[in-house]
Amino acid sequence: MKKDIQLTTSDQHSLNAYEHAPTNALAGLVVLQEIFGVNPHIRQVCDKFAAQGYHVISPALFDRVERNISLGYEPEDMQRGLNIRAKISPEKTLSDVIAAAEHLPYDKIGIVGYCWGGSLSWRAATETKLFSAASCWYGAMIPSLLDHPPHCPVQMHFGELDHSIPLDAIDKIRQAYKDNNGVDIYVYKNAEHGFGCQARSSFNSEAYELAQQRTLDLFAKNL
Numbered sequence: 519m520k521k522d523i524q525l526t527t528s529d530q531h532s533l534n535a536y537e538h539a540p541t542n543a544l545a546g547l548v549v550l551q552e553i554f555g556v557n558p559h560i561r562q563v564c565d566k567f568a569a570q571g572y573h574v575i576s577p578a579l580f581d582r583v584e585r586n587i588s589l590g591y592e593p594e595d596m597q598r599g600l601n602i603r604a605k606i607s608p609e610k611t612l613s614d615v616i617a618a619a620e621h622l623p624y625d626k627i628g629i630v631g632y633c634w635g636g637s638l639s640w641r642a643a644t645e646t647k648l649f650s651a652a653s654c655w656y657g658a659m660i661p662s663l664l665d666h667p668p669h670c671p672v673q674m675h676f677g678e679l680d681h682s683i684p685l686d687a688i689d690k691i692r693q694a695y696k697d698n699n700g701v702d703i704y705v706y707k708n709a710e711h712g713f714g715c716q717a718r719s720s721f722n723s724e725a726y727e728l729a730q731q732r733t734l735d736l737f738a739k740n741l
Contacts, residue, residue, distance in 0.1 A: 520565070525577060527617040531610070533581040535618060538564050543573035545741035546622030548615060548642075548649075550635025552715070553599030555580050555587035559717045563632075570734060572628070572741075577618040579638075582606050591718050603634060612641060619648045626650045626741040630733060631657065632714060636674075643668040651740035653733040656680055656711055661687040664694040671700045673736050675729040677709030677722070704732065 520538045527533070536556050547567055551560050556578045564574040580587040583605045589595040615638060619627050628651045631639035636657025643652035644666040653673045654660065660674065661683075676688050688705060695701040706713060706725035713722040714729060 520568075523575075523621075525614070525617045525621055527613045529610070529613060531582060531614070533614055533617070534578040534585065535621070536561055536564055536576045536578075537574065537621075538568035539573045540568045540571060543568075543571055544624075545572055545737070546619070546624040546627040547572040547574045547737065547741075548618045548622070548627065548629045549574055549576040550615065550629065550631030550638050551576060551579055552633035552635060552712075553603050554589040554591065554595060555599070557588040557590070559715055560632075562716075567630075570737075572737070573622060573624065575618045575621055577614050579606070579611055579614050579634075582610055582614070591712075591715075608641065611638060612645060615642050616646060616648065619646075628652065628737045628741050631655065633657070633712065634659075636660070637663065640668070640672065640674075643670050643672050651736050653736055655714055655729065656683060658682045658711075661690050664691065667695070667698060668700060671736065671740055672702070673732060674701070674703045675714070675732070676703070676705050677711055677713045677720075677725065678705050678707050679709060680711040680713075682711050702732075704729065 630653040632655045636654040637659035639654040655675045709722045709725035710720035712718040712720040713725045
């Protein structure tokens with residue numbers, strides 16, 4: 519069943535979320551948006567994971583500033599998304615993510631995020647103990663969030679040609695976790711930022727298919 523629901527956080531903030539709960543799901547999954555809101559693409563991402571048997575929820579992280587945000591991928595959409603994101607503290611956003619996880623009635627919960635959501639997935643894996651696996655797609659803030667080890671297995675997926683996440687930044691992550699076998703870092707040749715989004719001009723089907731399969735394998739093993 520697919521529906522829009524309401525969540526309440528620990529600070530009594532009410533936010534929307536998109537939920538897709540297939541029959542007989544065995545594990546939960548939190549899907550975190552890009553800076554474009556819980557738009558049709560993110561809903562489609564949720565539906566694809568639900569088709570794999572996961573009870574999926576995607577919290578509307580922009581609701582603290584403006585509700586019902588669903589943006590496209592034009593430059594003006596990107597600027598609007600960046601402006602909204604700048605108005606929300608990381609701590610508030612993390613509490614929204616926690617509320618989504620606590621809504622799911624499972625012992626094992628995974629998390630996957632894209633762009634802004636990729637960075638937030640990493641924060642959720644390092645700053646909470648709610649998740650059993652995390653997949654972080656092109657999270658540009660991850661290199662500045664290396665103070666804490668993750669509490670679950672983590673995958674990171676980066677594009678070789680992503681100008682917002684240069685290769686030396688990825689090397690910084692590798693160095694920080696070179697002795698941590700729970701962090702797997704993948705760099706996809708000829709892939710740009712947003713390579714996993716079919717609605718963007720940077721979509722790379724080969725990179726997407728491989729990163730998606732690796733993500734599914736991670737969840738199959740740990741959830």
